[in-house]
Amino acid sequence: MTVQELPGAGASHRSTPPAWRPRTDAAPLLPDPEPYRVLGTEAADGLDPELMRRCYAELVRGRRYNAQATALTKQGRLAVYPSTVGQEACEIAAALVLEDQDWLFPSYRDTLAAVARGLDPVQALTLLRGDWHTGYDPREHRIAPLSTPLATQLPHAVGLAHAARLRGDDVVALAMVGDGGTSEGDFHEALNFAAVWQAPVVFLVQNNGFAISVPLAKQTAAPTLAHKAVGYGMPGRLVDGNDIAAMHEVLSEAVRRARSGGGPTLIEAVTYRMEAHTNADDATRYRGDAEVEAWKAHDPIDLLERELTARGIIDEAAIRSARDEAETMAAALREGMNADPVVDPMDLFAHVYAEQTDRLREQAAMLRAELEAEDQA
Amino acid sequence: MTTVAAKSAKSGVKPSTMAQALTRAMRDAMAEDPTVHVMGEDVGTLGGVFRITDGLAKEFGEDRCTDTPLAEAGILGAAVGMAMYGLRPVVEMQFDAFAYPAFEQLISHVAKMRNRTRGAMPLPITIRVPYGGGIGGVEHHCDSSEAYYVATPGLTVVTPATVEDAYGLLRASIASDDPVVFLEPKRLYWSKADWRPEAPTPVPGIGKALVRRAGTSATLITYGPSLPVCLEAAEAARQEGWELEVVDLRSLVPFDENTVVESVRRTGRAVVVHEAGGFGGPGAEIAARVTERCFHHLEAPVLRVTGFDIPYPPPMLEKHHLPGVDRILDAVARLQWEN
Numbered sequence: 068m069t070v071q072e073l074p075g076a077g078a079s080h081r082s083t084p085p086a087w088r089p090r091t092d093a094a095p096l097l098p099d100p101e102p103y104r105v106l107g108t109e110a111a112d113g114l115d116p117e118l119m120r121r122c123y124a125e126l127v128r129g130r131r132y133n134a135q136a137t138a139l140t141k142q143g144r145l146a147v148y149p150s151t152v153g154q155e156a157c158e159i160a161a162a163l164v165l166e167d168q169d170w171l172f173p174s175y176r177d178t179l180a181a182v183a184r185g186l187d188p189v190q191a192l193t194l195l196r197g198d199w200h201t202g203y204d205p206r207e208h209r210i211a212p213l214s215t216p217l218a219t220q221l222p223h224a225v226g227l228a229h230a231a232r233l234r235g236d237d238v239v240a241l242a243m244v245g246d247g248g249t250s251e252g253d254f255h256e257a258l259n260f261a262a263v264w265q266a267p268v269v270f271l272v273q274n275n276g277f278a279i280s281v282p283l284a285k286q287t288a289a290p291t292l293a294h295k296a297v298g299y300g301m302p303g304r305l306v307d308g309n310d311i312a313a314m315h316e317v318l319s320e321a322v323r324r325a326r327s328g329g330g331p332t333l334i335e336a337v338t339y340r341m342e343a344h345t346n347a348d349d350a351t352r353y354r355g356d357a358e359v360e361a362w363k364a365h366d367p368i369d370l371l372e373r374e375l376t377a378r379g380i381i382d383e384a385a386i387r388s389a390r391d392e393a394e395t396m397a398a399a400l401r402e403g404m405n406a407d408p409v410v411d412p413m414d415l416f417a418h419v420y421a422e423q424t425d426r427l428r429e430q431a432a433m434l435r436a437e438l439e440a441e442d443q444a
Numbered sequence: 445m446t447t448v449a450a451k452s453a454k455s456g457v458k459p460s461t462m463a464q465a466l467t468r469a470m471r472d473a474m475a476e477d478p479t480v481h482v483m484g485e486d487v488g489t490l491g492g493v494f495r496i497t498d499g500l501a502k503e504f505g506e507d508r509c510t511d512t513p514l515a516e517a518g519i520l521g522a523a524v525g526m527a528m529y530g531l532r533p534v535v536e537m538q539f540d541a542f543a544y545p546a547f548e549q550l551i552s553h554v555a556k557m558r559n560r561t562r563g564a565m566p567l568p569i570t571i572r573v574p575y576g577g578g579i580g581g582v583e584h585h586c587d588s589s590e591a592y593y594v595a596t597p598g599l600t601v602v603t604p605a606t607v608e609d610a611y612g613l614l615r616a617s618i619a620s621d622d623p624v625v626f627l628e629p630k631r632l633y634w635s636k637a638d639w640r641p642e643a644p645t646p647v648p649g650i651g652k653a654l655v656r657r658a659g660t661s662a663t664l665i666t667y668g669p670s671l672p673v674c675l676e677a678a679e680a681a682r683q684e685g686w687e688l689e690v691v692d693l694r695s696l697v698p699f700d701e702n703t704v705v706e707s708v709r710r711t712g713r714a715v716v717v718h719e720a721g722g723f724g725g726p727g728a729e730i731a732a733r734v735t736e737r738c739f740h741h742l743e744a745p746v747l748r749v750t751g752f753d754i755p756y757p758p759p760m761l762e763k764h765h766l767p768g769v770d771r772i773l774d775a776v777a778r779l780q781w782e783n
Contacts, residue, residue: 200560211528212560216552222518223553226525226533233481233507233531240525253548256518263513418559419597421566421621424651424698 091300098293098305102337105312106374114312116380119371122159122311123381124389126368129155129179131393132188133342135400136178136195140346144404146197149176153309153341156367157273159183160314161241164322165209172211172224172242176273180243181210188396189403198408218248221257221270228266228325239325241269241318247278249292258333262299267325269318270333273308275340280353296333308336309367312374339365412438459636462610466496466572466628468641469614470534474504480618481526482509484519484536484572493538494574494633516546520571524553527567534618540575541584547592554623555598569623570614575603576669576719578631578766580759587756588720593625594696594729601696602650603627605671607637609694612647620650629669653700655707659689662713662779665704665730667693670717670767677772686776696726704730705737712743713779717767722750744780 105111133152139145151158162183165171173180178191186208193202194213201212211227214220224242231238248254249272261268272292276283289295296303306317314336321332339362343350375381416423416431423431460468474480482500484492488511491498500509512519516537523533537543543550550571558566577586593601600622604610610628617624639645648654656671657678664674671692678688689707693700708714714734716727731746749767757765 199562200556201562204564205528205561206565212557212565216548219521219548219553222521222549223525223528225518226522226527227529228525229522230526230529230531234529238529252545253517253521256513256515257521259513259515260518260522414562418561418563420558420600420698425701426699 093297096297096300096302098291098296098303098335102305102307103313103317104307104310105316106310106370111312111374111378114374114378114380118315119312119375119380120385122163122315123368123371123375123385124392125159125163125183126155126311126371127386127389128393128396129159129183130368131390131397132179132182132400135397136192137342137346139192139401139404145192145195147195147345147347148192149345150340150342151176151179153362153366154273154275154338155179156311156314156371157271157308157336157338160311160318161243161271163315164318165239165241166237168209168236168238169322170209170211170224170227170238170240172220172227172240173213174217174220174243174245174248175213175215176245177243178213181208181213184208184210186210187403188400192404193408196404196408198410199414218244218251218253218257220244221248221253222260224268224270225257225261225264225266225331228261228268229264232267237326239267239269239322241271241322243271243273245278246272246274246276246283246286246292247281248272249295250278250286258296258299258301258331261331262301265328265330267328268331269321269325270331271318272333272335273338274335275308275338277340277344277354279344279348280350282353291335293333293335299333301331301333304332304334306334306336308338309365309370311367311371338367457638457640460607460639460641461634461636462604462607462628463494463496463633464641465607465611465639465644466614467498467500468644469611469618470497470500471503473534473615473618474500474508477532477618479530479532480508480534481531482534482536483512483523484510485512485514485538487511487536492536494630496572496628496633497536516543517549520546520549520554520569523569524549524557524567527569528565532568532570532618534570534572537571537573539581539585540573540587540589543571543573543589546571550599550625551596555596558622559598566621567623568618568621570617570620570626571623572614572626572628574628574630574633576627576629576631577756577762578669578719580762582759583756586762588718588751590627590696590718591720591725593627594726595724598623599697600624600650601627602694603629603668603696604694605629605632605668605692607635607639608645608647611639611644613650613694616650624650627668631669632672635672648694650695651698651700652695653691653693653703655689655703656692657688657690659687660711661686661688662715662776663689663691663704663707663711664715664717664772664776665691665693665707665727665734666717667696667726669719673767673769674717674772677769677776680769681773681776684773684777688776699730699733701733701737704734708734708738708746709741712741713776714738714742714746715749715772715775715779716746717749717772719751719766721753722748723753725750744778747775747778749775
């Protein structure tokens with residue numbers, strides 16, 4: 068008997084067996100066709116003046132932090148610094164939307180978000196100064212170590228949020244990644260796990276145009292990065308990453324949704340890396356001035372300052388006060404970074420295992436003897 | 445090992461398999477500590493492809509024994525986050541070669557987190573990996589991947605060879621505040637011993653090697669799937685007039701150098717036996733250390749009997765690759781007895 072001769076053959080061959088059905092309606096998950104904006108639109112009528120004054124002060128502080136950190140690389144006080152000039156609205160909004168018990172999972176570029184969450188800038192920059200890999204206790208600040216391997220921090224955020232939910236704790240994890248990171252396997256796996264587990268996670272992709280030198284066009288053929296959410300069964304949001312009011316609103320909604328058991332959200336913030344990948348990179352090799360100039364006209368601080376000034380929410384005095392405050396922070400950062408960090412070579416062996424192995428004890432003794440011999444010489 | 449069944453019949457105790465002891469270890473750990481969570485591919489409803497997690501989902505619920513999506517980096521990455529929050533995940537990698545997608549998480553995060561955070565955030569994760577050959581498995585199901593793990597500082601690497609150790613070492617691994625790669629010799633899953641789940645035999649902890657058979661002529665240094673082969677070789681060697689001592693490492697990291705060195709200083713001869721390839725395998729380091737520390741006691745160079753330095757063979761050829769009794773005895777014969 069052939070398949071065609073089986074009973075019922077021909078009757079149902081035009082449709083898939085009834086056990087199959089779409090798992091989710093895709094339409095409500097789709098992002099807006101254009102990046103969502105508040106500043107310069109009617110939606111700005113509803114701005115919270117108090118919150119916007121805070122955002123403004125934080126943006127100015129963030130820009131100054133970026134400038135100071137880059138200056139420190141030139142003075143040899145930082146080994147390397149990946150700048151977020153132009154991306155401050157994303158960094159600041161990510162920090163501001165979280166509650167104290169929530170967790171932030173930054174990439175190596177996101178020290179500003181950690182600082183805006185309250186971390187001491189010197190501790191945030193320890194990795195980039197090079198005296199240790201992480202300069203703070205992640206549990207104390209609910210900030211995961213800065214992740215250098217791309218997108219690998221995203222599954223951590225999912226696992227942590229899942230664990231908190233299993234324990235009945237009110238904790239949301241916000242994980243940050245760049246456009247290049249969305250090509251990594253861990254990005255895919257993290258989003259898939261988060262959606263399957265309905266974990267309280269918010270994924271924030273800062274699409275700053277480049278993965279070092281590689282533009283987004285060579286990174287993905289997706290309509291937008293936010294569209295990737297649909298494939299996992301979670302909503303994708305597309306937002307103007309230089310509009311801090313829009314960023315704050317969209318992130319807050321996603322955090323609220325996660326907190327109330329609604330599951331994860333993927334947010335693509337469209338922004339631009341105004342400076343090179345790091346101080347060690349030369350951006351003139353892969354992009355032109357015209358593009359940079361166009362984004363300069365869409366600067367996150369200018370956008371907010373224009374809106375708030377026009378609406379009388381900030382005045383000259385507030386602008387000056389924000390700048391003064393930023394200078395104070397920069398001076399403290401300079402002072403903190405100009406002090407030579409104390410490094411102890413014996414620390415190399417102290418934290419590899421809970422209990423030092425015989426082998427590490429032997430190697431530590433060898434290094435100690437070498438150091439003592441040096442001291443005597 | 446072959447006499448155990450006969451002994452059990454006499455004592456009236458039903459023998460247990462290594463698989464059952466492993467299951468029991470997870471079950472007891474989960475019952476004692478609500479932060480212990482088992483996760484992996486097929487570990488829930490099915491009980492794992494080797495049935496090592498059998499019954500755990502039923503007893504503790506799917507939140508404690510979770511079928512995950514099929515993605516090893518995601519499994520281990522999520523386990524990192526769970527451990528960051530204070531849970532004690534026990535992750536199953538379905539087969540040795542299926543653990544490779546999780547290597548970046550393992551090497552860049554699991555192994556380094558304690559050190560990176562100066563001890564502030566240790567990761568108590570147990571990663572169970574069925575490993576080794578001898579079961580007629582097709583490609584990608586029989587790798588001896590231990591060399592990758594032992595070369596990664598921050599990981600503890602443990603492998604049981606007996607039913608007692610399967611239980612004892614897995615309990616110790618789950619209780620450890622450091623990440624442990626727990627290598628399960630899959631061809632010993634069905635080995636049996638007189639072992640009572642309600643009163644498990646206490647065993648020494650992680651980092652302690654054991655002399656499984658005392659001898660005076662030479663020391664066989666081995667672990668995991670090769671232990672029964674070495675014991676069989678030692679038995680056969682008696683006919684040649686050799687009394688072989690057999691040391692079971694039990695834990696590759698930390699490596700119990702003292703037990704090994706003490707034995708070799710006594711016997712003056714040593715052969716290291718493992719299934720993993722010889723070049724850069726654990727035996728290379730063990731042989732080097734034994735030579736450094738026992739040089740004046742050695743009657744012969746330290747030899748190694750290992751798998752060939754080839755990709756794992758197809759099932760019909762694996763018998764030529766795996767260290768067997770004859771190859772071990774040949775090596776023992778080359779230990780310069782005449783001089």
